[in-house]
Amino acid sequence: MRSKGIHFSLALLVSMGAFGLSGCGGGDGDSARVAQTVDASKNGVTNIALADTSTDGYVHINGKLQFNLIGTDNTGKEINLNNKATWTLSDKSLGSVKNGLFTAAGKMGTGLVLSASYAGLPTQTQDIVLSDANLTEIVVSHPTGVVDVCKNTTFVATTTFSDGKSYDYPLTWALADSASAEFASFADETKPELSTKKSSVVKVVARGKDTADKIITSNELPFTIDNSLTKLTLKSNKSLEMRQGQTATLTATGDYKNSASADITKNASLTSSNPAALTVNTTTGVITAESGSFNGTDVTVTATCDGIPSTLSIKVTKPEIQKMEIVAKDSTTATESLSVSVGGNVEPRIKVTYPSSAATDPEIYSGTNTLWEISNTSTGYDSSKVTLDSKTGKITISSSLIVDTSITATLSAKLLDSDNKVMTGSDGTELRDTIQLTINR
Secondary structure: OOOOOOOOOHHHHHHOOOOOOOOOOOOHHHHHHHHHHHHHHHHOOOEEEEOOOOOOOEEEOOOEEEOOEEEEOOOOOEEEOOOOOEEEEOOHHHEEEEOOEEEEOOOOOOOEEEEEEEOOEEEEEEEEEEEOOOEEEEEEEOOOOEEEOOOEEEOEEEEEEOOOOOOEOOOEEEEOOHHHHHOEEOOOOOOOEEEEOOOEEEEEEEEEEOOOOOEEEOOOEEEEEEOOEEEEEEEEOOOOEEEOOOEEEEEEEEEEOOOOEEEOOOOOEEEEOOOOOEEEOOOOOEEEEOOOEOOOEEEEEEEEEOOEEEEEEEEEEOOOOOEEEEEOOOOOOEOOEEEEEOOOEEOOEEEEEOOHHHOOOOEEOOOOOEEEEEEOOOOOOOHHHEEEOOOOOOEEEOOOOOOOOOEEEEEEEEEEOOOOOEOEOOOOOEOEEEEEEEEEO
């Protein structure tokens, strides 16, 4: 027999030492009660009671039953205390309880009592009567019989057992026709939530096993997935230019004939035109920039539901550069100087290094927005005899240049942004480097 909720003054309980923090005992139980006391004071809870259940405490040995502990304050305002109360069973071999949800252990037993305590108020108890009645019938229903395409919806199953009662019992959910999988699916077959993606009429069934392991199948419930979607819009919560290693979350929003909008990301089909550059987690909508280029690799992400598409154009670039250095052709080692002979040429390169967090090795820069310059030339330098490609850094010396002794100059390279300003590295310094160039006879 369940005990009734009794009103106690929280202040009185405190004065009686019900919530004392000192004395004998200790451990998790005391800590839980202290936390409950603080919570009760915050919410003004002075009375608790277990809500009545639809089955009067009867539970099938293979089923579950949700109990609810309700707290009230002096004005009668109610608060659910399921995840704050301490729940216990008189016989743990017959089941388990968490946040008020009792799960039977699959065997018969008698005298089982569930207890719920909170903040030192009188413990509430409920007798649980276990049943091993046989499953005889399942009836599936839906409140409206229709759902907008690309939305989720929940069904109801009413079970009937040999004792005439209905229990919360483990069932599996499916579409009667396997070909209907292209229109909808139960992501978790143990839950009655249907995810839809194309308009159609499907038939829903629920199944359970009786005590002889015979499968009991419900009625086939015709269900309409309405073609009410008028527009699909795909958006990202981050910039559409993503550096390698960065992530973003996509949201697909559906507009419907009734002028309502809904987040239908989990129901839409999400694809990347270049998975090597950008991957899409079709479950969460999270996109990850996997491999980009210095000038950006263009990727199109598409969301589709019920044949209606929406796209986003995303540019995947290399990670932010930490520093740059001038190196000789076919080398990856930074140098302080290069030399070239009259009539010859030299082709320096730029090596870029990334922050360690980018997990990318140094590499030769292959971007196009660079600026190479020659300055601080010594006597004998004739600019008309020296050709510098300011984009590639290639230097060609005319054979007609007269060199009595070696000529020196400063060769510099800079990385520029789209506004032709010197880019800044991840450490805040400008991305530029200078070396000495020597022209020999």
